[in-house]
Amino acid sequence: xxxxxxxxxxxxxxxxxxxxxxxxxxxxxxxxxxxxxxxxxxxxxxxxxxxxxxxxxxxxxxxxxxxxxxxxxxxxxxxxxxxxxxxxxxxxxxxxxxxxxxxxxxxxxxxxxxxxxxxxxxxxxxxxxxxxxxxxxxxxxxxxxxxxxxxxxxxxxxxxxxxxxxxxxxxxxxxxxxxxxxxxxxxxxxxxxxxxxxxxxxxxxxxxxxxxxxxxxxxxxxxxxxxxxxxxxxxxxxxxxxxxxxxxxxxxxxxxxxxxxxxxxxxxxxxxxxxxxxxxxxxxxxxxxxxxxxxxxxxxxxxxxxxxxxxxxxxxxxxxxxxxxxxxxxxxxxxxxxxxxxxxxxxxxxxxxxxxxxxxxxxxxxxxxxxxxxxxxxxxxxxxxxxxxxxxxxxxxxxxxxxxxxxxxxxxxxxxxxxxxxxxxxxxxxxxxxxxxxxxxxxxxxxxxxxxxxxxxxxxxxxx
Numbered sequence: 001x002x003x004x005x006x007x008x009x010x011x012x013x014x015x016x017x018x019x020x021x022x023x024x025x026x027x028x029x030x031x032x033x034x035x036x037x038x039x040x041x042x043x044x045x046x047x048x049x050x051x052x053x054x055x056x057x058x059x060x061x062x063x064x065x066x067x068x069x070x071x072x073x074x075x076x077x078x079x080x081x082x083x084x085x086x087x088x089x090x091x092x093x094x095x096x097x098x099x100x101x102x103x104x105x106x107x108x109x110x111x112x113x114x115x116x117x118x119x120x121x122x123x124x125x126x127x128x129x130x131x132x133x134x135x136x137x138x139x140x141x142x143x144x145x146x147x148x149x150x151x152x153x154x155x156x157x158x159x160x161x162x163x164x165x166x167x168x169x170x171x172x173x174x175x176x177x178x179x180x181x182x183x184x185x186x187x188x189x190x191x192x193x194x195x196x197x198x199x200x201x202x203x204x205x206x207x208x209x210x211x212x213x214x215x216x217x218x219x220x221x222x223x224x225x226x227x228x229x230x231x232x233x234x235x236x237x238x239x240x241x242x243x244x245x246x247x248x249x250x251x252x253x254x255x256x257x258x259x260x261x262x263x264x265x266x267x268x269x270x271x272x273x274x275x276x277x278x279x280x281x282x283x284x285x286x287x288x289x290x291x292x293x294x295x296x297x298x299x300x301x302x303x304x305x306x307x308x309x310x311x312x313x314x315x316x317x318x319x320x321x322x323x324x325x326x327x328x329x330x331x332x333x334x335x336x337x338x339x340x341x342x343x344x345x346x347x348x349x350x351x352x353x354x355x356x357x358x359x360x361x362x363x364x365x366x367x368x369x370x371x372x373x374x375x376x377x378x379x380x381x382x383x384x385x386x387x388x389x390x391x392x393x394x395x396x397x398x399x400x401x402x403x404x405x406x407x408x409x410x411x412x413x414x415x416x417x418x419x420x421x422x423x424x425x426x427x428x429x430x431x432x433x434x435x436x437x438x439x440x441x442x443x444x445x446x447x448x449x450x451x452x453x454x455x456x457x458x459x460x461x462x463x464x
Contacts, residue, residue, distance in 0.1 A: 049088055049089065049092050053092045053093050053156055054156045054157070056088065056089030057157070059085060060086060060089065061153075061166055061446055062172075063082055064149075064173075065173040065174070065177060065213070065225075065443070066177060066213040066214065067082070067213075067216075068192040068194060068195075068211070068213050068214060068215045070082060071194055072192050075194075083145070086149065086152075090148055090152065093152060093155060093156065100155075103155070103158055106456070107151070107154045107155050110452050110456065111394075111398040111401070111402075112150075112449070113150070113151065113452065115392075115395035116150055116445070118391040118394075119384070119388055119391035119392045120143060122385075122391055123140060123388060126346075126348060126384050126385060127140050127347060129341075129344050129347060130347020130350050131346070131347065132349070132350050133347075135348075135349040135350060139348035139349035146440065146442065146444075146445040149445050149446060150445040150446070151449070153166070153446060153449030153452075154449050154452050157449075157450065157454075157457065158453075158456070158460070159457060160412065160415055160461060162457075163415070163450070163453060163454050163457050166453075167422060167450070170231055170425070171228045171231055171235075171249055172228075173213075173224075174224070174225050174226075174227065175228065175252065175253065176212075177212035177214060177224070177225050178249075179252065179256075180210075181210045181256040182252065182255060184212070185210055192213055193210070193214070193215055209261050210259065210260065211260075212260075216441070218260050218261070219264055219265070219435075220436055220438070220441060221260065222260040223262070223268070223432040223438065223441075224441075225253060225256060225257060225260070225265070226269060227426070227428065228249070228253065228425070229249065229253035229257065229269075230272055230427075230428045231421040231422060231424070231425035232246040232249040232421075233276070233424075234420055234421040234424045236250065237280060238420060239413075251296075255300075257269060258304055263312060264432045264435035264436060265432055266312060267435075268428045268432040271428075271431055272427060272428045272431070276424065327374050329360070329363035330355075330373045330374050330375065331373070331375055331378060333351075333363060334375065334379065334381075334382040335378070335382075337351065337354055338378070338382045344384070344385040345381070345383045345385035345389075348383050350383060351373045351382055351383055355371050372437040373437055374435055375434055375436075376436060376437060376439050377433070379437050379439055392439070395448055396448065398448075398452070399447065399448040399451035399452060400426070400451070402452050402454065403422060403426075404423075405455055406454055406455050407420060411459075411461035412461065415454065419454055419458075426447045426451065429447060
């Protein structure tokens with residue numbers, strides 16, 4: 001009788017759930033055709049998310065780079081699909097936190113997480129002291145969502161397989177974006193990009209640039225693409241597994257980086273390439289690899305646009321590019337503003353407001369529109385002050401320290417390779433950030449969270 005009663009109760013629960021689902025679907029159909037499509041998808045997604053919360057953060061990392069595709073698929077929704085999924089993943093993570101109480105408790109004490117939370121707390125002080133609080137409030141909302149993204153990665157990436165999935169997502173998303181960027185360049189169009197930053201960016205020479213599958217401006221999109229390319233390159237050099245596939249990603253990604261006409265990515269790629277060359281200089285394959293690179297470079301020369309060489313030449317003073325003068329102005333104005341408020345800064349987002357102050361009217365390359373400071377490190381220092389910058393730089397330094405500890409005592413060869421690949425990919429991104437305002441770019445926080453998660457996974461595996 002007891003078994004029959006349990007079966008009856010189970011059937012009642014299933015029947016109630018089915019009835020509720022059908023009732024919800026009928027109401028959605030009657031309300032709107034959009035809801036008729038969106039509600040079933042949301043219901044299925046909710047079931048998957050409840051049973052496997054990691055799927056939420058995996059999708060979020062994927063669309064952090066490929067946000068143009070995300071907007072193309074879910075643009076019909078009345079709210080941001082990315083924000084909705086972030087909120088849903090956070091809710092599910094909180095609801096299931098009791099199942100991994102010890103893991104969550106240690107995650108909140110991780111140095112990278114602690115530094116990120118301190119940065120957020122000091123950001124509130126900078127916000128309260130800022131002259132333009134409305135602008136600062138918008139930036140603080142961005143910062144809060146980015147901190148949630150970092151926390152979700154540190155909490156939900158708790159096995160080597162999950163860490164590997166996230167790293168593979170970085171590689172695959174770069175491949176997808178590279179293919180779309182190459183297609184955009186060949187066809188002279190924008191296949192998926194929708195934002196003004198991604199579709200209207202042009203160099204001073206007048207040629208159209210592409211952001212690939214990203215809705216960021218082409219230069220920022222190139223820094224995201226660079227991460228996956230470098231990670232794939234280092235993995236291919238360290239392990240024969242998937243080597244041909246990864247070298248294919250590197251080749252296509254390199255072509256896409258050239259077609260992006262991004263000088264910051266080219267500089268970062270060149271510096272990391274020299275570092276890799278020095279690291280592997282004693283390898284028995286070094287002469288063959290150098291020969292292959294030289295041959296590939298010579299073969300590619302006829303296909304590289306002349307505009308690319310002209311644009312790269314402006315780095316060393318060749319040609320004319322008024323944006324370089326403007327970038328110099330960013331730094332000069334940033335230094336002056338930092339001197340005015342060195343402790344807590346001028347406030348989040350306030351640089352763009354102060355950029356148009358009459359006192360800076362004679363600086364070269366200055367425009368009538370507010371601009372961000374194209375140097376992540378000086379931007380944080382100017383807007384958050386010494387205290388906020390110390391916490392932010394501590395987060396970045398903690399991420400590299402975590403990877404260093406993995407490389408010193410790896411629990412497995414796979415984790416060692418992932419840590420090394422991620423270290424060089426993150427290094428390339430941080431070098432490019434010398435010329436970009438990446439403090440609010442999702443990859444800055446994703447990569448920091450992934451570094452911390454990789455260390456925690458490695459320690460867990462060592463203990464086991």
